[in-house]
Amino acid sequence: MKANKYCFILITLVTSVFASGQSRLDVNSRVVSATVFSDRALVTREGSVTLSRGTHKFVFSNLTPGLVDESVRVSGKSTAGLKILDVQVELRYSADIQEKTDRTLQNKLDSLKAEDRLAADNIAIANSQKNFIESLQVETAKNISQNMTGQKPEVQDWQAMLAFINNGLKKVYAELRKQKDTRQEVREAIKGVEQELQKHRTLSRRSFKKIVVTIAVETPGNASLQTSYIVHDASWSPLYDARVSSQNKKLELTYYATIRQNTGEHWKDVALTLSTAQPLLTQALPELQSWFVDVKRPIRRIRPKRTHSSLFTVLNYGRMSRLRSGTGAIMGTIRDGETGDFLPGANVILKGTHHGAATDKNGIFKIENVPAGEYQLQVSFIGYRNINVTRVKIKQKHVTQIEASLPPEALEISELAIISAEPQAERELGYATADVHSNRISAVFELPTKSDIPSDDTPHKVTIAIEQLDVQFAYMTIPRITPKVFLEGKVVNSTAYPLLAGNVNVFFEDEFVNRTFLETIVRTDSFQLSLGIDEAIKVDRKLIKKFTESKGVFGGKRKITYEYEIHLTNNRPTAEEIRVSDQLPISRNEKIKIRLLVPDEKQIKLDKLNRITWLVHLQPNETKILPFEYQIEFPESTTVYGLE
Secondary structure (H helix, E strand, O other), X not given: OHHHHHHHHHHHHHHXXXXXXXXXXXXXXXXXXXXXXXXXXXXXXXXXXXXXXXXEEEEEEEEOOOEOHHHOEEEEEEOOOEEEEEEEEEEEEOHHHHHHHHHHHHHHHHHHHHHHHHHHHHHHHHHHHHHHHHHHHHHHHHHHHHHHHXXXXXXXXXXXXXXXXXXXXHHHHHHHHHXXXXXXXXXXXXXXXXXXXXXXHHHOOOEEEEEEEEEEEOOOEEEEEEEEEEEOOEEXXXXXXXXXXXXXXXXXXXXXXXXXXXXOOOEEEEEEEEEOOOOOOOOOOOOOOOOOOOOOOOOOOOOOOOOOOOOEEEEEEEEOOOOOOOEEEEEXXXXXXXXXXXXXXXXXXXXXXXXXXXXXXXXXXXXXXXXXXXXXEEEEOOOEOOEEEEEEEEOOOEEEEEEEEEOEOOOOOOOOOOOOOOOOOOOOOOOOOOEEEEOOOOEEEEOOOOEEEOOOOOOEEEEEEEEEEEEEEXXXXXXXXXXXXXXXXXXXXXOOOOEOOEEEEEEEOOEEEEEEEEOOEOOOOEEEEEEEEOOOEEEEEEEEEEEEEEEOOOOOEEEEEEEEEEEEEEOOOOOEEEEEEEEOOOOOOOOOEEEEEEOOHHHOEEOOOOEEEEEEEEOOOOEEEEEEEEEEEEEOOOOOOOOO
């Protein structure tokens, strides 16, 4: 009776365990969609499961170790009544995951090695047969020679023996070739399996993550479970083609995206979305720090250190953990080689790549997410000599810091004659573009077709938008630097989304004219595109007179007067407006006085940096002369640097 009581209790416990459904089931899932940001991605996996009543644990296994635990979200659709009770992220190592694959590969390797040994044995046998037949051939030749001296040999006997030897050798040589070819194929297969086995054994030392979802099921049915999570080592960057037409004053801007990912998960046939948002796991308003004021100290001019030809100096390598795996960054300052002043707007590019930047108002530039390696860096700025530096090293997760100084010099620019052109031919091929959704702080591009993006960190280019924008043409010249008149197009971003920073290939009338870097342009903001040089408008800056006078012997003053003329000629058949720029020197010492004599300040625009701007209207075949005269006064005993 007592035994029956214990048996009843045991049966009750077993029944309750099965009834509660505390099972642990793997979800056969795949990546179905990904939203890619500038430095990460939100990945969504989906899998179908069959649910029975009770509490179950469903496991999304073999996930990348790079997923951010705090970002994991789980949802689902079901015909059953269910409730998600808990979501856990676990870290595991892949030795048990790879064990079955390793065993299969090892069996295949053993089989191939057995084939290799068999082929080696067959080659040895064929060589023995070859040696026997060749020795028989030698003995036959000796016998024939002896018979010829003693008695007349039978021709039929010779022919039969030679035919036997010939056929035997043919068969042996054919067998040797066959076995050698077989062994070569087997050895190549062995090499491939050994490499794959080594790869899997290396993977066995790697870690993987899994998401464990606990679900309470009230009624049986089927369910589709989705889990989403943030991963790093994924990014997209913009690239633009800007095609400008002077006929209709339009810019056709083709907006491309270059997508990379090295997350460890293959994105096959996934729905891709690109976002301009900058996601952060924690978003908080920064705090104000203490603000100190002090007595102004003398500013010491900092000049870059110079090496052998050195207008370029690598300072150091600083670590930056937020860079994605396999990439580094480069940042630094660009200065005037003579004055040491910062140069805003200088172009810095890594030649042969899409990576580049322009310096800000403080002469500072930054280029992030550059694949680690060695590059040739080029620094350029209108009116200065270009600097090309080879073997600039970019280290993984590090920032290469540099300083560069550009020596002033007239810039050689490839010229573009702007002429009347026929309307552009219609394109025969169209492009599938993304659906665009904008909100208050970002834009989202949903690609129209599904894509394959393997985890190999290689670029994949897609077209996300083609926009028609209005262009306002403007001529400008800085004859003090170069005697050329440049055509620029001013464009307002009238799209529904921001244009992120990226390289732009500029085409004018279907001719490639320029490659530049576009900073981020928000909606309704404007940007300029340089469209080349118009040779139909001539400009020349001439020094007419330089006059020096001194007053007083001791403690006297010296005055130097510069008189220039700027000649402008419009050879175009239409009236044009040209913006002409020049400048006055800026005094850094109260003893040095600078005065503009001609023109009157009411006729020009003079900014705080002493830059002068004329707006000149020219009729067809008209020439205008702009007088420009200024005076510098300083003590006789003072030596002044920076004068022309």
